[in-house]
Amino acid sequence: MSENLLEIKNLEKHFNLKKSIFSKVRVVRAVDNVTFSVPKNSTYAVVGESGSGKTTLGRTLLKLIEPTGGEVIIRGVNIFSLSNKDFMEYRRRMQIVFQDPYNSLHPKKLVKTIIGEGMKIHFKGIGEEEIRNRIKAVLEQVGLREEHMFRYPHEFSGGQRQRIAFARAIVLNPEFIVLDEPTSALDVSVQAMVLKMLKETKRDENLTYLFITHDLSIVDYLADYVAVLYLGQIVEKGKKSDVFTKPAHPYTELLLNSNPIPNPFLKRDKIIAKGEIPSPINPPSGCRFHTRCRYAQDKCKLEEPVERKIREGHIVKCHFPLI
Amino acid sequence: MSKTTTKTKTGWFQLMKPYFEDMKHTMYLWRRNKLAIVGSIIIAAFLFIAIFAPLLTPYQPDVQNLSNKLLPPSSEHPFGTDQFGRDIMCRILYGSRIAIQIVLIVTIISGFIGISVGVTAGYFGGIVDEILMRITDMFLAFPRLVLAMAFAAMLGPNLTNMIIAISLVNWTPYARISRAESLRVKGQPYIESIRSMGASNFRIMFSHVLPMTISPVLVQLTLRMGTIIITAAGLGFLGLGAQPPSPEWGVMVSDGRSYLIDQWWVSTFPGLAIAIVVLGFNLLGDGIRDMMDPRLRR
Amino acid sequence: MMNKRGNLLNVSDLHVVFYTYRGVIKALNGVELWMNKGERLGIVGETGCGKSVTSRAVMDLIEEPGKILSGSVVFEDRDILKLKEAEVRKIRGNEISMIFQEPKSSLNPVMNVGFQIAEVLGKVNNKSIKSQYKAAAEMLEFVGLDSERVMSMYPHELSGGMAQRVMIAMGLAPKPKLLIADEPTSALDVTIQAQILELLDDLVEKLGNAVMMITHDMGVVAEFCNKILVMYAGNSAEYASTEKLFKKPLHPYTTGLLKAVPQIGRTDELKAITGTVPDLVDPPSGCRFHKRCPQTMEICKKERPPFIEVEEDHYVACHLYSQKGGENK
Numbered sequence: 001m002s003e004n005l006l007e008i009k010n011l012e013k014h015f016n017l018k019k020s021i022f023s024k025v026r027v028v029r030a031v032d033n034v035t036f037s038v039p040k041n042s043t044y045a046v047v048g049e050s051g052s053g054k055t056t057l058g059r060t061l062l063k064l065i066e067p068t069g070g071e072v073i074i075r076g077v078n079i080f081s082l083s084n085k086d087f088m089e090y091r092r093r094m095q096i097v098f099q100d101p102y103n104s105l106h107p108k109k110l111v112k113t114i115i116g117e118g119m120k121i122h123f124k125g126i127g128e129e130e131i132r133n134r135i136k137a138v139l140e141q142v143g144l145r146e147e148h149m150f151r152y153p154h155e156f157s158g159g160q161r162q163r164i165a166f167a168r169a170i171v172l173n174p175e176f177i178v179l180d181e182p183t184s185a186l187d188v189s190v191q192a193m194v195l196k197m198l199k200e201t202k203r204d205e206n207l208t209y210l211f212i213t214h215d216l217s218i219v220d221y222l223a224d225y226v227a228v229l230y231l232g233q234i235v236e237k238g239k240k241s242d243v244f245t246k247p248a249h250p251y252t253e254l255l256l257n258s259n260p261i262p263n264p265f266l267k268r269d270k271i272i273a274k275g276e277i278p279s280p281i282n283p284p285s286g287c288r289f290h291t292r293c294r295y296a297q298d299k300c301k302l303e304e305p306v307e308r309k310i311r312e313g314h315i316v317k318c319h320f321p322l323i
Numbered sequence: 324m325s326k327t328t329t330k331t332k333t334g335w336f337q338l339m340k341p342y343f344e345d346m347k348h349t350m351y352l353w354r355r356n357k358l359a360i361v362g363s364i365i366i367a368a369f370l371f372i373a374i375f376a377p378l379l380t381p382y383q384p385d386v387q388n389l390s391n392k393l394l395p396p397s398s399e400h401p402f403g404t405d406q407f408g409r410d411i412m413c414r415i416l417y418g419s420r421i422a423i424q425i426v427l428i429v430t431i432i433s434g435f436i437g438i439s440v441g442v443t444a445g446y447f448g449g450i451v452d453e454i455l456m457r458i459t460d461m462f463l464a465f466p467r468l469v470l471a472m473a474f475a476a477m478l479g480p481n482l483t484n485m486i487i488a489i490s491l492v493n494w495t496p497y498a499r500i501s502r503a504e505s506l507r508v509k510g511q512p513y514i515e516s517i518r519s520m521g522a523s524n525f526r527i528m529f530s531h532v533l534p535m536t537i538s539p540v541l542v543q544l545t546l547r548m549g550t551i552i553i554t555a556a557g558l559g560f561l562g563l564g565a566q567p568p569s570p571e572w573g574v575m576v577s578d579g580r581s582y583l584i585d586q587w588w589v590s591t592f593p594g595l596a597i598a599i600v601v602l603g604f605n606l607l608g609d610g611i612r613d614m615m616d617p618r619l620r621r
Numbered sequence: 622m623m624n625k626r627g628n629l630l631n632v633s634d635l636h637v638v639f640y641t642y643r644g645v646i647k648a649l650n651g652v653e654l655w656m657n658k659g660e661r662l663g664i665v666g667e668t669g670c671g672k673s674v675t676s677r678a679v680m681d682l683i684e685e686p687g688k689i690l691s692g693s694v695v696f697e698d699r700d701i702l703k704l705k706e707a708e709v710r711k712i713r714g715n716e717i718s719m720i721f722q723e724p725k726s727s728l729n730p731v732m733n734v735g736f737q738i739a740e741v742l743g744k745v746n747n748k749s750i751k752s753q754y755k756a757a758a759e760m761l762e763f764v765g766l767d768s769e770r771v772m773s774m775y776p777h778e779l780s781g782g783m784a785q786r787v788m789i790a791m792g793l794a795p796k797p798k799l800l801i802a803d804e805p806t807s808a809l810d811v812t813i814q815a816q817i818l819e820l821l822d823d824l825v826e827k828l829g830n831a832v833m834m835i836t837h838d839m840g841v842v843a844e845f846c847n848k849i850l851v852m853y854a855g856n857s858a859e860y861a862s863t864e865k866l867f868k869k870p871l872h873p874y875t876t877g878l879l880k881a882v883p884q885i886g887r888t889d890e891l892k893a894i895t896g897t898v899p900d901l902v903d904p905p906s907g908c909r910f911h912k913r914c915p916q917t918m919e920i921c922k923k924e925r926p927p928f929i930e931v932e933e934d935h936y937v938a939c940h941l942y943s944q945k946g947g948e949n950k
Contacts (some may be wrong), residue, residue, distance in 0.1 A: 108535065
């Protein structure tokens with residue numbers, strides 16, 4: 001196993017909600033004590049539903065949202081402890097691609113400016129010609145053409161816009177990219193093209209991905225490792241092959257079962273959980289999943305479970321893991 | 324879908340393209356809005372007159388001819404003459420130039436102040452927003468005309484000071500709108516993206532947020548033009564702006580006060596000019612507002 | 622030329638356009654579709670295929686700037702498009718009802734849940750709204766909600782799953798013959814989606830109504846529907862039973878689509894369809910898929926392929942199977 005590029009330790013993002021000066025402060029633990037390590041050149045998937053905190057997690061890693069606790073260690077350096085100036089270098093190395101293709105590119109800027117601006121910020125003194133060449137190279141890499149840089153985002157389809165967003169991410173030669181549901185808003189056939197592009201580019205450019213999604217089929221296609229989030233906590237993490245074939249946490253089992261399979265010949269017993277997904281503002285006591293867990297027992301309501309090791313690299317947070 | 328382009332240089336046409344795209348759609352809705360068309364015709368005529376004033380009249384606005392004083396409208400003097408024998412139509416035509424000057428300069432200055440305040444307040448939020456918005460509220464607390472009068476009186480009555488005075492009371496709606504747009508835009512992924520690149524706040528505000536506030540502010544700018552003219556005319560009438568013998572329309576109306584009953588044309592025609600131009604701007608503005616209505620289906 | 626293939630609904634040669642500033646969008650280009658009583662038809666397709674427009678046309682809900690140019694929508698024995706508005710209104714919300722993707726936006730935000738369901742029932746049973754409250758509460762229980770709690774709640778207080786259940790309650794309250802569900806679970810989390818689909822499955826079994834489910838999710842359609850219509854760029858491309866379609870897709874677009882869908886446990890590489898969905902203001906001539914089709918022939922550029930039965934109850938619109946196409950091979 002290769003070394004870790006990122007080590008995320010006890011990452012925390014709490015939001016304080018206050019309706020007025022007079023009401024009590026309520027805390028939303030959007031990301032609650034999250035710990036995992038991303039090996040170099042791997043694709044690490046983070047899955048979860050509404051309220052899981054997966055989106056907040058992605059943004060907190062890049063300090064787009066200020067974390068309220070924890071560390072992110074890259075090659076021995078806790079990047080959260082760096083000054084703004086020192087952090088700039090890491091901003092270049094860590095990029096993000098967003099979910100919404102229609103709002104992630106500035107509507108009034110040329111594709112050239114959108115992709116090239118990062119270079120002007122990070123490579124001071126870089127010449128116009130070199131910028132143009134880099135943009136041309138990166139557009140071709142994502143399957144577009146040089147002349148596309150002189151157009152505006154609204155002239156492109158959703159899939160093409162995501163390719164442009166990705167081109168923007170790789171033009172600075174990063175080592176780590178957070179992909180926040182990059183294909184959720186795209187049609188199936190377009191999604192396939194974008195996923196393939198992501199896979200190939202990762203290989204060609206030696207990248208490491210953090211892939212945030214709710215779609216387990218995509219995780220199966222792309223990911224090496226997966227962490228399952230529920231209401232801000234990791235309930236299970238490990239190698240994708242381990243977690244998917246033999247899930248240890250009841251929630252993982254539920255997620256896998258709920259995922260509709262495009263194969264009418266595969267008949268399965270459906271597990272239908274009771275009730276709604278609780279709000280992260282007021283999570284259930286003890287094990288947060290107990291309200292919907294079909295194996296829940298009294299202990300689950302009272303005590304928060306600790307992490308248990310199923311095997312090397314496969315951790316689960318449950319009083320009564322399935323394996 | 325789009326035609327391929329082999330251009331390798333970016334001309335200004337290409338740079339303005341997203342604004343043109345907005346306009347194409349705007350034009351489509353325009354054709355369906357009769358009032359806006361009427362408004363545009365009036366304003367177009369107004370602009371035409373201002374530009375070609377000297378060509379449209381054989382007279383000079385400030386040449387006195389006391390033997391011709393207070394003549395009623397006739398073929399020689401379509402709008403009659405005033406108490407100094409000056410042709411009124413000629414003075415109205417030249418007065419339109421002053422009106423345009425006022426509208427343009429006030430719009431530019433107050434637009435600049437308003438957008439700067441609004442974008443800064445919206446982008447930074449927090450204490451900066453609070454302070455800037457309280458300042459805006461202070462300006463809004465006074466009736467516009469009264470405040471303009473106060474400034475004009477303070478600075479001294481002349482055209483330049485009047486322009487400054489009106490600018491100082493006219494910027495608040497632009498601040499409100501650009502702040503609202505700023506708030507809306509700052510959470511968008513394309514702003515998050517440039518933040519994640521490590522761009523400076525100034526760069527983000529000026530180069531990314533501001534362009535998005537232009538369209539809605541443009542609507543307000545047009546809507547306010549009528550108001551600027553009325554305010555200027557009001558101040559002129561009160562003697563707080565341009566001074567005689569300037570053919571500013573408000574001053575002209577004031578000039579004719581003593582002659583209202585028997586020589587009604589001295590005040591009436593400049594008054595009509597003000598009314599028509601303001602109507603034109605209002606119709607235009609209403610038309611634009613209707614078109615910007617998001618409920619209007621494409 | 623009307624088809625009489627289904628005993629509940631027959632849509633023939635439907636042409637719908639939208640007038641916009643960019644030009645005329647030729648949204649539906651001769652759509653053919655039919656349903657039998659109690660059937661579950663899934664309409665799948667990507668952006669711009671016209672599946673939502675078709676569902677609106679079935680209820681004669683196309684409004685400006687859209688226009689139905691030609692075609693027929695025969696529900697049982699009446700052509701909805703030829704009926705007067707007053708008569709269509711009797712069918713809407715009664716014999717045919719619809720549920721939408723964003724339940725919270727489709728519910729009236731200023732009225733509570735109980736009132737909205739009672740309103741539907743009042744219209745259906747031709748009684749006062751007040752008298753229908755008990756039946757409304759029963760309907761809520763029917764969809765698995767605690768009526769005591771939920772009757773007085775307002776839409777913004779409901780979660781996504783609950784709101785969708787309310788929508789289903791309103792949709793099924795009139796005991797319609799046909800329920801149209803337009804992406805009913807696309808906005809829901811996957812575990813809630815499973816709940817809602819299970820609920821729908823259960824209720825539809827009990828009531829025996831037909832369901833037209835519009836979705837882009839091949840997994841949902843595989844699990845819920847027994848017949849599938851694949852649409853592309855305003856045309857019907859392929860129609861077959863669910864099992865037939867997945868096992869033996871005939872249209873190159875269907876094949877392409879199935880190869881592009883990721884699936885847990887799938888070992889072969891995903892295959893994307895080259896090109897993009899066409900611009901319907903200026904669509905390709907002939908078969909609208911010809912520019913992206915790996916098996917395109919000369920005739921595909923010239924003529925639109927007819928939607929014909931190739932095997933028993935398996936229809937395709939493709940020149941690979943048409944007479945003319947056969948001649949050109």
